[in-house]
Every structure is written in C-alpha cells, then in structure tokens.
Amino acid sequence: MRLKLIHNIMVLLDGKKTAKSLKDEIAKDVVQMIDNEIEAPHLVAILVGDDPASQTYVSAKEKACQSVGITSSIYRLPSKTTEEELLQTVDFLNNDKEVDGFIVQLPLPKHINEQRIIESIDPAKDVDGFHPVNVGKMALGIDAYLPATPAGIIELLKRYDIETEGKHCVVLGRSNIVGSPISIMMGQKKNPGNSTVTLCHSKTKNIKQIAASADILIVAIGKPEFVTADMVKPDAVVIDVGIHRVPSKKTKSGFKLIGDVKFDEVSKKASYITPVPGGVGPMTIAGLLANTLKAAKINRGIN
Numbered sequence: 001m002r003l004k005l006i007h008n009i010m011v012l013l014d015g016k017k018t019a020k021s022l023k024d025e026i027a028k029d030v031v032q033m034i035d036n037e038i039e040a041p042h043l044v045a046i047l048v049g050d051d052p053a054s055q056t057y058v059s060a061k062e063k064a065c066q067s068v069g070i071t072s073s074i075y076r077l078p079s080k081t082t083e084e085e086l087l088q089t090v091d092f093l094n095n096d097k098e099v100d101g102f103i104v105q106l107p108l109p110k111h112i113n114e115q116r117i118i119e120s121i122d123p124a125k126d127v128d129g130f131h132p133v134n135v136g137k138m139a140l141g142i143d144a145y146l147p148a149t150p151a152g153i154i155e156l157l158k159r160y161d162i163e164t165e166g167k168h169c170v171v172l173g174r175s176n177i178v179g180s181p182i183s184i185m186m187g188q189k190k191n192p193g194n195s196t197v198t199l200c201h202s203k204t205k206n207i208k209q210i211a212a213s214a215d216i217l218i219v220a221i222g223k224p225e226f227v228t229a230d231m232v233k234p235d236a237v238v239i240d241v242g243i244h245r246v247p248s249k250k251t252k253s254g255f256k257l258i259g260d261v262k263f264d265e266v267s268k269k270a271s272y273i274t275p276v277p278g279g280v281g282p283m284t285i286a287g288l289l290a291n292t293l294k295a296a297k298i299n300r301g302i303n
Contacts, residue, residue, distance in 0.1 A: 010267050011160070013239070013274045015152070018159050019282035023068050026289050030069035033302070041296030042071040043127065043288075044093055044102035048086060048112070049079035054105045061103075064285045070292055073099075083112045087120055094122040101127030101145075101295040103288070106177075124298070127291035130176070139184050145291045150182040152283025153218065153239055157192040162216075162237055162272060169195035170214035172207070172227070172260070178220040178241050186216070219260040229265035238266055238273040241280050 030040055043065055045058050058074060065072035075089060086104075093102045102125055108114050123133035129147040137144035146154075157164060169186045173179035179199065187197040195216065200207050211217055211231040219227050220241035232238060242260030250256070259276030267273050274280055297303075 010270055011272045013156055013160055013272050013279060015156060015274060015279040015282045018156055019152075019286040021159070022155065022283075022286040023064065023289060026070075026286075026293050027068040029293055029297075033296070033300075034069065038300055038302070039098075039296075040069055040071050041100045041292045042073070042098055043292045044073045044075065044099050046075045046077065046086070046089060046093075046102065046104045048077045048081050048105070049109050051107070054107070058105055061285055061288060064289055065292075068289055070289060079109050081109075081112075083116065086112060086117060090117065090120045094120075094125060099125065100299055101125045101292045103128045125295065127288060127295055129181075129291065135176075135181070138181060141188050141190070145294070146185070146287070147177060147181045148287035148291065149178045149220075149241060149280060149284045150185055151287040151290070152280060153182055153241075154185055154192050155287065156239070156274070156280070156283050157216075157237075160272065162192070164192040164216060165194040167195045167215035168198070168213060169216040169218065170198045170200060170211055171218045171220070172200050172211065173220035173222060173241075174199055174201040175220060175222075179218075182218055182220070186218075221260050223260060224258055225260070225262040227261040227266060229262070229269055232266050232269050234269050235271040236269070238270045239280065240274050240276050243276055243281060 034040055045061060047054060047058050062072045062074060093099050104117055106114060108117065118130045119132060121131055123131045126134050127145055129145040134144045138146055164186065171179050171183045183197050183199040186193055186195045198210055200210055208231045211227065212233055214233060214236055216237045217232060218239040222242060224244040224246060238261060240259035240261040244258050245255050246258055247254060248256035257277045263275065
C-alpha cells in the first residue's frame, strides 16, 4: 500500500529497518543453499593502509556478512604496498574459485592508481559494480552488478512505494560511485525510474533554484548540510547520501554524524527524507551483500 503524506506529516525513510528486511531475505537464500549442501557465498575485502574510515566500513561489511551467513575474508595490506603488489593480489583473487566476489576498499594510498586497480578486477567478481564493463551494462540497462549505494537508493524508493515516473529528479554530485550512476538509473525505463533527471555539480549555475524544482532530490555533493530548506520544494522526496563526522558538545564522544542536508530544516518541508545516520548507509551494505549472493548463484548455476 502506498504511503501518503497526510497533513504535511513527513515519512522517515528508515534505511536501517529496510536493510534488515533485505538482509533477512538474503539470509533465507543462503540458508537454503547450505541446506542443499551448496557452499555459502564468499566475499573478500582488500584493505590497503590504516585509514580509520575505511577500517570502519570494512568491519561493518564483515559483520553484515556474518549476520546473513556469507563467508567473509579481509586482506589487510600495509600502506606501503606497491601498485604492482596490489595488482598481484587482485589477480590471485580473480583466479581463486572459492571467492565469489571481492572489493578493493577506496580510497587507496595516493601512490596507487585507483582506476588501474578497478579495471584489473574480473567483472564477474566486481560486486562493487565499479568496473567499466559493469558500468557500461548498467548504463545500457543490461543485467549487471550495480554500484551498491545507487542500488540501495533504488531499493529504498521501491520498498516505500514512492512514485518516480514522470517526476523531476535532481541529483547533486556527479561522482562515479553515486551521482553519475544514480542519475542514469533514475532515468531508465524501469520502476523505480522513468524520471526526468537533472545532474548538478560544482560548475552548475543556479544550483539552488534547480534543487528547489525537484520532486525527488538526491544529494551526494560531499558538503556538510549543503542543502537548506530554501533549496527544497514542498513535499519533495529527499535522499541524503552524505555522511560527515563533526564536533559536538551534545554527545559523549564529542562528535556527531550529519549529512549533506540540513535535516532539522528540510524535514519540515519534505514528504519523505532519509536520516543520517540510518538512511542510505545501511542500504549500501545490503546492496553489496545482494551483489555477492547474485555472484554466488551465477557461479553455482542457481536461477
């Protein structure tokens, strides 16, 4: 049943709750595989260096794998690892039949060419969906591993039964990881999709006015609380992809997490909005698990 806005009541797009539902479905599939004496999916993460955020993300992915029965392994490499050494590790995993999919956690140390590493991954094991082959298939609407964050956004819109057809969708940010792919996916002849899409970036003129014309506003611009209430159309759907750790005197840790959207202001105008944390983040990890399960099914010949 479609959720409707009643008397300007805002609906929170609960990514944590929605991701749990998706993970429960994945866990059932994994249990069925094991019950049929089929090996569980196996996901590997390569972590180069000691970037705190990357370590946190990889640990979260490891815990998520454990929660659904997916086998998880982490290759921890020192920051001084050379590009050639990393390429050798990628080649080893490409040829390891026990590994269904793997990711190389970004960002990498500056002395390593990220694009070269991404292009060295076997597209059939590229569960991050970053390889040019998967990006190309995604753009053409051919079945592929979709980038986890855009896939998570699409799943969130779908599960909340949000109408996207014919709507004006504005995307702020053109990164290869989020902005560009979600702009393509929202314009495709699918549901969710069939939107009229405007992609904005740092060189866009009148960005505030364009944002304020959006029925669906997806914000992945990487600037804390960039979007304010005057940039949002009344009753717009707002998806906040950003996450920033900022000082706070109100928390025991001395920090709090905020997004690219000024939530307190914008939530009063939006019909639907994602919180930070607990919105897009959990859906991203769930999307990665879904890609891993998909890879395992393909490898084992399961429809």
